[in-house]
Amino acid sequence: MTVPDPAPEPGQSPxxxxxxxxxxxxxxxxxxLVVAVAVSSWxxxxxxxxxxxxxxxxxxxxxxxxxxxxxxxxxxYWIEAxxxxxxxxxxxxxxxxxxVDRIQGIDVVQPFVARLLGLAELRMDVAGGGAREGSLxxxxxxxxxxxxxxxxxxxxxxxxxxxxxxxxxxxxxGSPHRVVARLDxxxxxxxxxxxxxxxxxxxxxxxxxxxxxxxGGIGGFAGAxxxxxxxxxxxxxxxxxxxDFTVTTTGDPGAGNGAGTGGxxxxxxxxxxxxxxxxxLFERSAxxxxxxxxxxxxxxxxxxxSPMGWARLDVSVAGQAHGGQxxxxxxxxxxxxxxxxxxxxxLARLLLSVSSRSGSADxxxxxxxRPPTRARWVAPVRRRFLAVGVGEHLVVSAQGVLGRRxxxxxHERVQSLQLHQRPWQRFLGLADVGVDSPPxxxxxxxxxxxxxxxxxxxxxxxxxxxxxRLSGS
Amino acid sequence: xxxxxxxxGHDWRPVSxxxxxxxxxxxxxxxxxxxxxxVVAGVLGVPRWAWLSAVAVVLLAGVAGWVLxxxxxxxxxxxxxxxxxxxxxxxxxxxxxxxPYGRMQYVDVHxxxxxxxxxxxxxxxxxxxxxxxxxxxGLPAAEASRLRDRLTELGESQAAGL
Numbered sequence: 001m002t003v004p005d006p007a008p009e010p011g012q013s014p015x016x017x018x019x020x021x022x023x024x025x026x027x028x029x030x031x032x033l034v035v036a037v038a039v040s041s042w043x044x045x046x047x048x049x050x051x052x053x054x055x056x057x058x059x060x061x062x063x064x065x066x067x068x069x070x071x072x073x074x075x076x077y078w079i080e081a082x083x084x085x086x087x088x089x090x091x092x093x094x095x096x097x098x099x100v101d102r103i104q105g106i107d108v109v110q111p112f113v114a115r116l117l118g119l120a121e122l123r124m125d126v127a128g129g130g131a132r133e134g135s136l137x138x139x140x141x142x143x144x145x146x147x148x149x150x151x152x153x154x155x156x157x158x159x160x161x162x163x164x165x166x167x168x169x170x171x172x173x174g175s176p177h178r179v180v181a182r183l184d185x186x187x188x189x190x191x192x193x194x195x196x197x198x199x200x201x202x203x204x205x206x207x208x209x210x211x212x213x214x215x216g217g218i219g220g221f222a223g224a225x226x227x228x229x230x231x232x233x234x235x236x237x238x239x240x241x242x243x244d245f246t247v248t249t250t251g252d253p254g255a256g257n258g259a260g261t262g263g264x265x266x267x268x269x270x271x272x273x274x275x276x277x278x279x280x281l282f283e284r285s286a287x288x289x290x291x292x293x294x295x296x297x298x299x300x301x302x303x304x305x306s307p308m309g310w311a312r313l314d315v316s317v318a319g320q321a322h323g324g325q326x327x328x329x330x331x332x333x334x335x336x337x338x339x340x341x342x343x344x345x346x347l348a349r350l351l352l353s354v355s356s357r358s359g360s361a362d363x364x365x366x367x368x369x370r371p372p373t374r375a376r377w378v379a380p381v382r383r384r385f386l387a388v389g390v391g392e393h394l395v396v397s398a399q400g401v402l403g404r405r406x407x408x409x410x411h412e413r414v415q416s417l418q419l420h421q422r423p424w425q426r427f428l429g430l431a432d433v434g435v436d437s438p439p440x441x442x443x444x445x446x447x448x449x450x451x452x453x454x455x456x457x458x459x460x461x462x463x464x465x466x467x468x469r470l471s472g473s
Numbered sequence: 474x475x476x477x478x479x480x481x482g483h484d485w486r487p488v489s490x491x492x493x494x495x496x497x498x499x500x501x502x503x504x505x506x507x508x509x510x511x512v513v514a515g516v517l518g519v520p521r522w523a524w525l526s527a528v529a530v531v532l533l534a535g536v537a538g539w540v541l542x543x544x545x546x547x548x549x550x551x552x553x554x555x556x557x558x559x560x561x562x563x564x565x566x567x568x569x570x571x572x573p574y575g576r577m578q579y580v581d582v583h584x585x586x587x588x589x590x591x592x593x594x595x596x597x598x599x600x601x602x603x604x605x606x607x608x609x610x611g612l613p614a615a616e617a618s619r620l621r622d623r624l625t626e627l628g629e630s631q632a633a634g635l
Contacts, residue, residue: 318601415576415602419569421477426567431477436602443604455477462571466556469575469631 018078024117025138026068030061031113037061077136082158084124084151086136098124098134100155104293105274106148110141110284120144120284124151180275181336181347183245187310191338192235194304196402201231242337243281247347250274273354277335289335291354293318296409296442297335299344299363303403311344312337315351316440333441352394352410363408366391368398374428375448388433388446390460393468395435397444407444409435411461412468419458421451433457478561478569485550485561491591492611493546499587500542504535541565551609556631558598558624560607572607575631576600580621584614596620 027034037057070090077086084098104125114120120141124134139147192198205224250273275289295316305311313336336347345363352361368387375383387398396408418434425431431454435444446457479485508528515524544564552559560570578601584594594617598607612620 415600416573416605416607417571418604418606419478419567419571421567423565434604436600436604438601439603451477458569458571462557462573465573469573 018076021072021075021077021136022117022119022138022140022143023072024119025072026065028111028114028117028119028138030064030068033061033064079150079154082154084134086134096134100151101158103134103151103155105288105290106151107288108141108144108148108284108286110280112282114138115282115284122147178250179246179248180350181247181339181343183242183337183339185243187338188239188242188245190308191305191310192238194302195235196302196304197231197234199304201227238337240281240283242279242334245277245279245337247336248276248278249350250276275335275351287332289315289317289351291351294351294354295413295437295440296407296444297348297351298441299341299348299406299408300400301341301404301406305338305403309341310338311341313339313344313347313351314441316437316442318438348408352408361393361410363394363396363406366394366396366408368396371430371448372450375430377428378424378430379448383448386447388444388449388457390457390464395444395461395464397435397446399445399447407442409437409442409444410468411464413437414461414465414468417458417461417465419454425451431455433461435461478567485552488546488549488551488609488611489593489613489616490546491593491613492549493543495587495591495593495611496542496546497539500535500538504531504538507531546611549609549611553620553623558607560598560609568606570605570607572598572600572605573631574624574627577624577628577632580624580628582617582621584617593617596624598624 037054037060067090071088074090074093075086075088077084079085079100082100084100086096086098088094088096106125107123109121109123110119111121114137118141119138121135121137122139122144124136136144136147205227208224208227273291275291277287277289279285295318297316298314300312300314301310302312312334314333315335316333335351336344339347349362366389368389370387371379371383375386379386381401382399385399385401385404389396393410393412394408395411395414396406398404398406415436415438418432418436420432420434421430425448429451430448431451433446433449433454437443446454449457508531511524511528511531515521541564545562548564548567549562551561556573556575558572558574560572562568578599581597581599582594583597588594588611592614593611594614595608595610596612596617597609599605600607609620
């Protein structure tokens with residue numbers, strides 16, 4: 001789609017070639033409108049005599065098509081001197097420049113209609129915060145991926161030029177994506193059937209059925225129909241979100257520990273070693289987790305999955321808004337919806353490998369201990385499921401009665417520490433230690449520990465995080 | 474004083490006694506308003522025993538509040554160590570917060586009208602975690618700005634990435 005610029009506008013270097021978005025863009029954008037028109041005037045269209053509503057809708061559609069096409073004509077993008085420039089605007093012109101070295105990550109997203117037409121949207125994470133400022137919609141999928149690669153390699157080249165570790169970063173760019181984990185359909189379906197939603201569904205339908213039986217009407221089972229539909233929709237939504245879930249990695253995270261990250265002074269930026277998550281049935285999305293921005297992980301093992309030994313992995317990433325907390329909601333923070341525990345722990349180790357600057361960031365290496373027996377007075381049931389441990393590079397805590405949730409944070413990523421003692425804990429000589437992390441699913445907590453031990457834990461952690469910070473920066 | 478919440482090798486710096494005075498004033502104002510409302514209720518015909526016992530309850534709560542406020546204000550303290558700031562608060566629900574200077578994102582100094590009248594200000598330390606509750610109220614205004622400058626300086630020199 002490269003067209004030489006016929007009439008260079010003022011302020012634009014002559015002879016510069018630009019690119020356009022896909023000509024199908026207006027169609028994708030107005031797909032909802034098209035459907036609305038079709039539905040609202042279906043009867044009229046069949047009769048061949050559109051009514052007043054149909055005419056208005058058609059007029060809207062025509063205007064929309066004209067505006068959409070004109071806006072498509074006015075939208076151009078090109079790469080110029082380490083900047084991605086996007087010119088848009090029908091009435092008032094807008095020219096956005098995105099500096100490639102400010103790009104944190106690029107996601108390729110395919111909404112349903114776009115996917116049908118083989119198009120994709122390119123979303124760029126620029127600077128901090130959660131706001132996605134840079135978006136290019138829509139491009140052909142191959143074009144979007146090529147542009148993504150191009151922008152990322154340009155960015156890495158620019159950054160490498162700044163910090164003087166050029167060959168290293170450029171060499172890593174060339175390395176192909178290596179598949180780390182792939183979710184097969186059977187596991188996904190079984191995991192969805194064995195989920196808290198299903199249990200809730202079964203319990204509520206049993207209650208409803210019992211109620212109707214007690215009232216003496218078999219026909220009352222019809223009341224369960226909405227429940228079945230609701231359950232089906234929820235599970236199907238998850239199925240389509242997690243379908244063909246693939247985790248790949250670029251660069252060698254092992255190599256990223258030493259020279260790669262050490263050469264970069266701005267640790268707030270992501271670097272080449274990253275984990276890429278692709279998922280979705282109708283709406284494909286690709287998402288990149290920069291290993292340097294990983295703040296911690298959560299391994300969740302719901303009790304329904306324990307016969308299979310499965311677990312889920314969530315990750316906290318700095319500056320990334322996270323979706324649904326807990327539960328089974330399809331969320332941005334999920335790096336692996338379901339997999340055998342060993343596989344999940346391997347993936348966790350990979351995710352934590354850069355931020356803990358060592359190969360031994362394995363959750364399995366950290367020995368967890370339980371709170372003292374007298375904690376049963378404040379947490380009779382929960383006490384049995386609480387545990388905490390401090391490893392060489394990680395601080396890990398576990399909790400959860402109906403499914404063990406193991407939270408892990410590298411010492412280097414600890415923000416601040418807290419020691420709490422409630423009046424009844426003081427009476428029992430107990431205390432809590434909390435590790436503060438940036439917003440995300442991860443929250444390491446040592447609940448109801450012996451007070452002396454809690455204090456020692458605080459000292460130990462504060463010492464460990466100090467050492468990790470000093471060696472890191 | 475409790476060893477559990479003591480900073481290692483350093484003494485706590487307490488906040489200004491003006492914090493307790495300020496909160497006592499607020500408490501007295503609250504009690505006065507509540508009693509006045511009850512007196513009005515009595516004038517309007519609420520049974521005598523009812524409003525008198527309500528006044529008694531309010532006064533008792535006021536006395537209990539006075540003691541709690543005094544105790545609580547005494548527990549606000551902080552200590553500046555080489556690499557971290559320690560903040561302690563809460564007489565009943567005790568909390569000790571350890572914030573490494575390098576993790577600091579920014580520092581707020583806040584003084585409302587009442588605080589200004591008492592010559593105090595509060596300093597709030599923010600990290601990338603919203604859970605970090607490192608707030609020190611009731612610092613003398615000069616000490617608050619000194620602490621802010623010191624924290625900013627240490628935060629810059631020890632800054633660590635996310």
